[in-house]
Amino acid sequence: MGRAPCCDKANVKRGPWSPEEDAKLKSYIEEHGTGGNWIALPHKIGLKRCGKSCRLRWLNYLRPNIKHGSFSEEEDHIICTLYLSIGSRWSIIAAQLPGRTDNDIKNYWNTRLKKKLLGKQRKDQQSSKKGGQVKQEMKREVFEDLKAPSLCMSMNLYQSYWPSEFPLFLTNPDQLHQDQLHVKNHVPNFNQYPFDTTSNQAEMFNQNCEKPISTSAYHPQMANTHYYPNGDGVNLFQEFNNYPYEINELDYNATQLDQFDGLVGGLDNLINGSNCTSSSAESTPSWGDSLVCAPPQMGYEDCRRELLQSCHREQQPNRFQ
DNA sequence: AACTGGGCCAACCGCCAAAGG
DNA sequence: CCCTTTGGCGGTTGGCCCAGT
Structure with a gap:
């Protein structure tokens, strides 16, 4: 037997x-x-x-301060950045x-922003040269494009969630338990921080690293995000460093749109990203090609070293310096 | 003028987790 | 601890509108 419906569907208006209904609801709630x-x-x-x-x-229409109407460039940037991040x-x-409401943003993304963004990528692709070097060039261009101001906003968001006294680098799994206790014991409102170590990303990370990572802490509201407690975190900067490679290869094509949606996969890209190649022999993939990722070669220490080097290499906001 | 297809968006659906008995 | 209710969320749908034919 399934669960009971939340209301008698035969007797409710849809x-x-x-x-008049709006007025009734609004005046009652306001009062x-x-x-x-x-x-x-x-x-x-x-x-x-x-x-x-x-x-x-x-929530979506009547409550005060709801913005209706077109989205600004700044809002576009924020949505794109966050979508790519989370x-x-x-x-x-x-x-x-x-x-803005979640419904508005969802609609806006699905109907316009996704096409707008992919259209831009397509344009970039058409005007670019061939070869692996070009990929890196494109990657850098998109990265730079996203970096300011949107990435800064992302970093601000990220920092707002994360206690500044805890580094975001991978920590030795042997120490994770102690780290977790330390974080839990010392961070006010620990459970409000957005991380999830039970996500697929964490599992993938475990598979790709030699040693397993503890998955004890969990925040349901933020499931599938790419934040990890006790230092085994992946910063957004690092993730962007891995995404744009795929972003540049997107086009108007249902399959590719699906792939784009799958871009938020995060950690697998983090680890495998540099090993990804097109299945075709040419260095510039075409749309019939699937992206083939070489088996992970990096162990735990390699992952950690890579992250540390990357974090130091990039001009990161103060907390990473 | 009538038809058609696509864009847009408000609203619904179904699932999940929290809360509470 | 189990079960039910409720809130919240993301995905999907249905209908309106408008441009093109």
Whole structure:
């Protein structure tokens, strides 16, 4: 037996909201609040709507300070940057854009921004030369393009989540348990930090490194993000250093769009990125080709060294210096 | 004028985790 | 500890609008 529906679907109105319904809901919430129970709310005010529908209507349309209308270039940058960093975590992205709802951002991304971004990449690709050297050039260009100001914003976001006293480099797995205890014991509101060591990325990391990484800490709200507690973290800067290679190879093509969506895979790219090649013999892949990644060659120490070198190589914000 | 296809977006669906009994 | 209810989220859908034919 499946779970009971949240409301009696035969007796609730569906579809677009009327101005009268909007007015009822808005005035009630403004006066009384939601009362902590969305399911009961429509009955209180005589609306034949599902509580979930009321909640959605309020959050996405009626609540104060909602921004409607076109997105600015700055907002575009933030969305692109965060999407590449954390994927389709629309609520988190929305939290960085005051007045925008997750639904708005999701719609905007799916209908316009994705095409806009991929269109840009396509243009870049067409105007570029061939050869592996060119890939690096393209990678650098996109990286530079994203770096300012959007990447700085990402770093700010990242830093806002992460306690400054803890380094973001990989730590020796042998010490992880102690590190975790240390972090948990000393960081106020530890559970609010966005990391997830039970994600696929963590599993992949474990497979690709010689020693397993502890997966005890978990924050459900941030599942599948690329942050790890106790120092086994991957900074956004590092991830960007690995993404643009694939970004430049995207085009208007359903398969490629899917691949683009898969770009947020993170750690596998972190470890395998430099080993990825096109399946075709030419150095410039075409759209029939699949990307083939060589088996991971790096062990734990290699991973760590690579991260440390990369972090020091790049001009990173103060906390990494 | 009628039809059609695509873009856009509000709303719905279903899943998951937290909360509470 | 289990079960139910609720909130929250991301994915998907359906319908409106408009440009093109």
